[in-house]
């Protein structure tokens with residue numbers, strides 16, 4: 001479970017990007033985070049994987065208090081929370097297989113386990129045939145599939161995605177959504193910030209709207225609710 005209690009975030013330049021956020025997200029939920037540009041969606045999401053730390057308030061993920069998490073415990077958090085970005089963030093000099101394996105090498109998994117786990121997730125995202133290719137040899141959708149494979153190879157309880165379809169054409173975006181739905185069906189919680197109105201209105205899930213650093217709407221099966 002993810003819980004925020006009265007979370008406030010002021011950046012050093014004085015911008016208040018979270019102005020008292022209270023939210024509970026249960027295990028296994030699929031949540032969209034929507035709102036206008038600059039509303040505070042990325043800040044909300046970054047605080048969940050401790051890329052940003054709240055100025056005050058509490059955030060817990062599966063019992064871990066992120067505000068008080070010691071630096072040395074961050075790798076442990078990253079094992080429980082997979083992250084997917086709009087711009088994929090793959091390592092350009094590593095091939096598909098190595099990009100995914102890297103997430104396991106840093107936590108010192110035994111080589112044999114690495115091979116099995118990487119092959120399993122590459123099959124799940126449909127990239128078995130492209131395991132030896134490099135990121136610049138892949139389409140945007142394929143690169144995003146590698147990044148999703150990397151985010152789930154540790155079997156995290158939560159996957160957080162910030163605009164994962166933002167750089168993709170509509171058809172490819174639907175393919176990526178099918179993969180997220182599949183991951184969610186296996187019990188993984190998904191929290192996804194998105195501007196994709198068509199997707200939110202078609203694949204109905206919980207919608208949390210943020211405006212001016214506040215949660216202004218929280219509806220199960222809700223609409224996107226903005227013109228974009």
Ligand SMILES: Nc1ncnc2c1ncn2[C@@H]1O[C@H](COP(=O)(O)OP(=O)(O)OP(=O)(O)O)[C@@H](O)[C@H]1O
Pocket residue numbers: 011012013015016017035036037038039040041042043044
């Ligand atoms: N590192 C930072 N330092 C200072 N201000 C920041 C920082 N990151 C974000 N902000 C500011 O905080 C506010 C919220 O930004 P955030 O990126 O969370 O919004 P967003 O809803 O994700 O926007 P978008 O949809 O455009 O990505 C904005 O006013 C932004 O300029």
